[in-house]
Amino acid sequence: MRIAAVLIALIMAAAPAAAQPAPARPIDWDALRDEAVQILSEYIRINTTNAPGNEKAGAEYLARILEREGIEAQILDEEVLGAGRANLYARLRGDGSKRAIALVHHIDVVPASPQHWTVDPFAGLVRDGYVWGRGAIDMKGDGVAHLMAMLALKRSGVPLTRDIVYIANADEELGSTGAVAFVDRHPELLRDVEYLITEGGDIALENGRLQFYGVGVAEKRTFWQRLRVAGTPSHGSRPTRENPVPRLVTALARIAAYETPLEVTAGVDKYFRDISRNYPEPRRGWLADVGAALAEPEAREWILSDVYWNAILRNTISLTVVTGSSKTNVIPAEAVAELDIRLLPTADPDSVLATLKALAADTAITWTTIMAPKTPLENPVDTELFRAIERAARERDPGALVTTPMFTAASDRPTYRKLGIITYGIDPFRVESGEHQKMMHGNDERISIENLGWGTRFIFDILRYAQ
Ligand SMILES: [Zn+2]
Structure with a gap:
């Protein structure tokens, strides 16, 4: 969203003295960022334009990466979603003393008109410090930041009290049939999920200046x-x-x-x-x-x-x-x-x-x-996850405003909220508001390499602080 002429008041907020589960092994963040770039580039090359979606190929690609890391993944719901379509589900185990957090993104993308792009929208080009292509910000980039954060938790041996659930859905951009099928057919996979993070909250910059960290808690x-x-x-x-x-x-x-x-x-x-x-x-x-x-x-x-x-x-x-x-x-x-x-x-x-x-x-x-309208979406803000988000935000930007703008478009969140899961919209990238509006479903969609690394680490810290 765009808020004109806003100046952030630098009110220093002390970070709460919460527990901080630390990595047992060090993380090479630069190497992880480069790995994220490679994965996003390959993920963009799998053309999941909806219609027809072709999300199964994307789900299988992610499943291979997860399984290589020793995280079991399941390809689900092909039989109801139709040929070439599927949802993906995976879970990184914690000690089970607290309820799980789910990271959710959609595999499908909206169509691209190559004649209006300066690059091939499905080549996954890495150039001028950016990964270019349809889905870079909506929302394969989020999906890769979720994935890398999860892999970093596992590789570095951060002690987890909460399982981390990873879900990639088909068909968010057209009919939401992916999320609907997942929730209807596998409620047992979501029974212990307390929180869910997906798209629908911007980190708003204007002329390079941070406006606020938006956490989407409600939508039209x-x-x-x-x-x-x-x-x-x-x-x-x-x-x-x-x-x-x-x-x-x-x-x-x-x-x-x-x-x-x-x-x-x-x-x-x-x-x-x-x-x-x-x-x-x-x-x-x-x-x-x-x-x-x-x-x-x-x-x-x-x-x-x-x-x-x-x-x-x-x-x-x-x-x-x-x-x-x-x-x-x-x-x-x-x-x-x-x-x-x-x-x-x-x-x-x-x-x-x-x-x-x-x-x-x-x-x-x-x-x-x-x-027809979906279930109304509103979520509480006095939660452990919201405080973890505030902490991760203020470590990066002392005094940052963490607020709850309403989403005016529609997402898959109401479908999950129906189960009682607290669902927050967080797009973990620092993008100029105007630029974001233009690229979302527009031309020359891209995410900077720096942002991809930044977003991975932001999600990693949120997950860590919410333990
Ligand atoms: Zn989206």
């Missing part, structure tokens, strides 16, 4: 609707009342003009309070009590002018698809529109839909849910 819920009006096709030269286009457009205009109510959920309230200290007055005061500020016109205007802040304070509705006739002189048989609705975790989908239908005020419209 995707709720897509299709609206259809049937009509009678005829020639455009003789207007009729049975033209479905004006009927649909009239309803859409009412929906487009509708301002959804504002609501400050608990995690979002904390996020604004946390970042408020980076702003001068009066903005500091506004953000420290965003609920009250939204009642003041000047504060409200400023807060809602940030598209990210606006999206975490309300249900949003984007009118995205509208189709009528394909010919100027033909009145079509139907007119169709699609709405990209994103709900706050607290929203009730039925009542939101009822409100929209009342606004549209036309019974000729057929409404179809084309994407």
Whole structure:
């Protein structure tokens, strides 16, 4: 996300004097980083563009690395995911005195258009200090940082009280069928898992300056609707009342003009309070009590002018698809529109839909849910894992802000959260916010070699401090 003109106040926070399970054998971090580069490059070369996914080849690649290290891995769910698709599961054993932590990433990537890239998106090129390719940040890079952190724990002999579970899922980018199949078919593999780390939290830099460490604890819920009006096709030269286009457009205009109510959920309230200290007055005061500020016109205007802040304070509705006739002189048989609705975790989908239908005020419209919302995702922050993240962050950046921005897109986290697992979004890389936005599903996706090493060590420390 992008927060304009934020200055980090350097408030020194003393690291808590927690236990620190130490490696029995030294770790050569430079060698580990180079190994990570090699693995990520090879992983990118396995083209897992979804559709069709082809995730089984990626899962097998990771399984070979794990098994070489003496960590047993299983390829699962091929029979339900379809040809060439699979999930991967592996577990590094601790002494079992505390519950496990799972590291989860998705193997699939979104399509790439090579003509818009300066390199081949599936060559796994290592050049100019970067590993280039589709999936470098979303999210094969995370998967490799998870893997290397786990291997470092094992190789160096850090005493573990918690098992470390490693999961790679198929199909996050399209249907989430990978995570859904895994959770539905293997709850016994997750029964002792207390915490889960996956994508959905940025370490935000702006012009090289750290803004905050974001830990994703909540996300919006995707709720897509299709609206259809049937009509009678005829020639455009003789207007009729049975033209479905004006009927649909009239309803859409009412929906487009509708301002959804504002609501400050608990995690979002904390996020604004946390970042408020980076702003001068009066903005500091506004953000420290965003609920009250939204009642003041000047504060409200400023807060809602940030598209990210606006999206975490309300249900949003984007009118995205509208189709009528394909010919100027033909009145079509139907007119169709699609709405990209994103709900706050607290929203009730039925009542939101009822409100929209009342606004549209036309019974000729057929409404179809084309994407139903997942389980609402909200997580506690007063946990051992959250404190481990804060500690690892502040060792790197003394006084760093560790906060809980809401994720406005969708991830596989609700699928795991359903089991009661505390799921945090952490993308362990320091990337310029603007650059991150551009590369995510965009062109010339890449991760710096330095970042890959940094992220591996960050995850390693989080896992170590959470023991
Ligand atoms: Zn992703």
